[in-house]
Structures are given as C-alpha cells and as structure tokens.
Amino acid sequence: xxxFVSQIWTLTQSRAITAKTHxxxxxxxxxxxxxxxxxxxxxxxxxxxxxxxxxxRALETAxxxxxxERTRQRQRISGRVCSGPNRYRLILTDLEQAKAAALHAxxxxxxxxxxRKLRFSSKCQKGSEAYSQSDMFYERPRSKSxxxxxxxxxxxxxxxx
Numbered sequence: 332x333x334x335f336v337s338q339i340w341t342l343t344q345s346r347a348i349t350a351k352t353h354x355x356x357x358x359x360x361x362x363x364x365x366x367x368x369x370x371x372x373x374x375x376x377x378x379x380x381x382x383x384x385x386x387x388r389a390l391e392t393a394x395x396x397x398x399x400e401r402t403r404q405r406q407r408i409s410g411r412v413c414s415g416p417n418r419y420r421l422i423l424t425d426l427e428q429a430k431a432a433a434l435h436a437x438x439x440x441x442x443x444x445x446x447r448k449l450r451f452s453s454k455c456q457k458g459s460e461a462y463s464q465s466d467m468f469y470e471r472p473r474s475k476s477x478x479x480x481x482x483x484x485x486x487x488x489x490x491x492x
Contacts, residue, residue, distance in 0.1 A: 354379045355389035368419040397432030
C-alpha cells in the first residue's frame, strides 16, 4: 500500500490529473488530523494557492477517480437544517478507489435523472401540448403506419407518405 502523496504524484506524472489538481489534493491531505479531514473549499484554496472554483473542479476529479470520498453533513441551526462542513476520507487501496469511483458515478447519474424528471414534469405542468404524463412512458411505434398515427395524434397538419 502506497501513501496518498505518492499516488497523486504518480497520477500527475502519467497526466491523469493536472498540476493544480495535484496541489489541491496535497493541500487537502495536509489537513488530515486525528478527528478526520473537514476543511472548507476556501481553506483548501488558501493553502494550495488556487481559486475556490479550481478546488471544486479538482475535488470533483478526485471523486471521479476514486481518490477521495466525501460525506456531506447537515447541521441544525435555529431549528433549520443547513449544510455543514464536508468530511473527506483519503482512499489508498485500489479496490476502495474503484468502489468510491463507482459510487460517485452512480450518485451523479441519480442526480442527473432527478433533474431530467423535474424538467419533464415542469413542462407537463405548464400545459405544453407536446408533452403529457403518458408521453413519458409510451410504447415506441414499431412500423411506419404507427409512426404516422402518432404524428397525426399530435396534431400535425400534413403527414408525408
């Protein structure tokens, strides 16, 4: 098992990550303590000499590669639930890295599908004639006549034959 710093050095040399990402990940690793790693994006940016946006991009790359794992925390402030500091965990073994990368990809996919479903349902609620709730799960037409019937049902004036 190698250290985290040597892993990111190897990735930088193989051009899998950029030099800025390397600096950000080194800065993140320097925050490691006995209670864990939970710096803000601003703290990482100050220590690495990069912008906050660069830190966010570098962390996203690290999640995708499975180098680090993030746990989002919630805090209760004055009766409201707010976002708290993220906790990070450096991943050293190859098997854990593959698992973390797969979990991150699955989470990104779930979020993208939720955004798509929200966009579709908002179009349906606006009363758009082109969309309805039944259109979301309609059976795909199999023949040319099925396609023509579907187009005609949408209110097309002329249908080529």
